[in-house]
Amino acid sequence: MSRRPTPALAVAALLAMTVAGCSSGAAPAVRGIPTPPPKATTPAPRVPAGNAPTETFAVGVRQLKLNRDGDRPLPVTLWYPARGAAGGTPERSAPAATGRFPVVMFSHGLGARPEDYQLLLSRWAAAGFVVAAPRFPHTGTGSDGNVLDVLNQPADVSYALTQVLALDTKADDPLRGRLDEERVAAAGHSAGGVTTIGLFTAGRDERLDAGIVFAGTALGVGTAFAGAAAPQLFVHGEADEVVDYAAGKAVYDAVPWPKAMLSLPKGDHGRALLADGRALRVVADTTVEFLRWTLYGDAKAKDRLPADATRGNLATLDDHL
Template sequence: MNRPHLRRVVAGGLCAVLLAAGCSSPAEPAADPQPDPQPTPSAAAPSSAAVALDPLPVPERAAAVGTRRLTVTRGSRELPVTLWYPANGSGGTSADAVPAPGRFPVVVFSHGLGAAPADYRQLLVRWARAGFVIAAPTFPSSAGAQGPAGLMDVLKQPADVSAVLTEVLALDGRAGDLLAGHLHTDRVAAAGHSAGGVTTVGLFTTGRDDRLRAGVVLAGSALGVGTAFAGAAAPQLFVHGERDDVVSYASGRAAYEAVPWPKAMLSLPEGDHGASMSDPDSPGFRVVSQTVLDFLYWTLYGDPAARQRLSAGGERGKVGVLDAQL
């Protein structure tokens, strides 16, 4: 998030700590000094064409939102997960609400260093209202961390996300579970902000999870996880403020340029590191949220109208410019 201590920690330490781990360039995978099991990257060269989906009906109106919590464990790592999902009704957010009828695509979201899922509530609830199930883990060390331990922990987070995704998708077939029968288990994307953006890139490079159809990187880069994109084409959306003083715009742009698949980048000329992704009063918040929703409607709902809006590129409300290579 856009906090003073986060600026100090990330700007002053992220490069130094990850470089010490063996990341001499953004294109080289990280060497974790305490190796953790990772999903096996695809051996095949990355393909360039995204697999077309049969279109799903896009929700016609915003839903109410239900919330629930669960805990996933991966070895000694405990990962509390907050879920937001479309619920019956037309407004409000409530715990364990009855899900709206039908099945919904799943987006797993990774928070930034020193942050937590609740810091992104306004953004994630907006996505849930629009027809997505959002699963947001709290990572063991990078949540609230202000030192090297949290920074190094980012390198373990792609495997954490894959473990969370396995548990969440299993809910669809679990008799009696609140979300049983409500998840599109083959329509899944990953998203993340800052260090969570690095985590998201890692899910398509060193820790490739082949269940993911798309990625959304908010103010992130490829530092520590590299740009060896692998496996089936998974379109990527990057969002970055050009005045970001935590993760440089140039580093985000470099990661975007390395993506071999359909991609788009929303650049915010006056954008900083976090306000446009978390603060509803920020001029860029609505533009960022809607652009991400269009991207998710295209990649997970197969909505051709959303793809057309993205393909048009150009200015977004005079606060952003979209470069689309779809």
């Protein structure tokens, strides 16, 4: 049975009960001897141990037309492992490769569109992931640019995720039997990073097993991370001219789960995500290993992650995974 989204009010109530329970469960102090603080524990990811595919796949791409509540059009671009020779450009509506693949929901930045990130997202698909990227109605290219609508986007992503996962059982759909609904992550850049953080805080979607935040901030969505442990990878340029590096680091510091932060000393707000180059290769390889570990349960991928992150001395990794 698939995991369902947790409504914001339920999350708030759960947090209130958790705080009350912690405050009433402390051990009594002995006079003259301070009570030691409870020992912190790092929760383990909930995806069982396994192995990620060792092959590189060809990549297919297709469009899915969605609309939430009739007034929020959400066209979704899907990149997925496909049959054929690996290494080429994504092929429109190519036959899907054999297997069941984890799903990654990707949220674009303000004034952007999913296709802008194809270089990165197609590399995820080639590694064995189905990537679904909605184009948001008020923050995408050519929209009214209403930045406040970012606060509605976590619900958009949850809705789109439900519709994407439904393809696994939809008769005659090319992705029928190819989606693993128990292995799901969310990722996003800039305003999409805010959206992604929101999916683990006020708009917690319990189906999500992991998150990747590129140049994100908690503005509007907060840092009250809730629900089951979901490892997080933050990627941020130290020379970011839009979202200050310290703002992203502050959110990262608030994450209570296994986490890591990939910092690019010369990185800006994310242009490395859009054009091929050394920085994109480091980011792509690091995020692929993170997804292999969190969604396939591949321990060897976790072991490789630090070396990929620091290759070429382009980035540093704060590793608490």
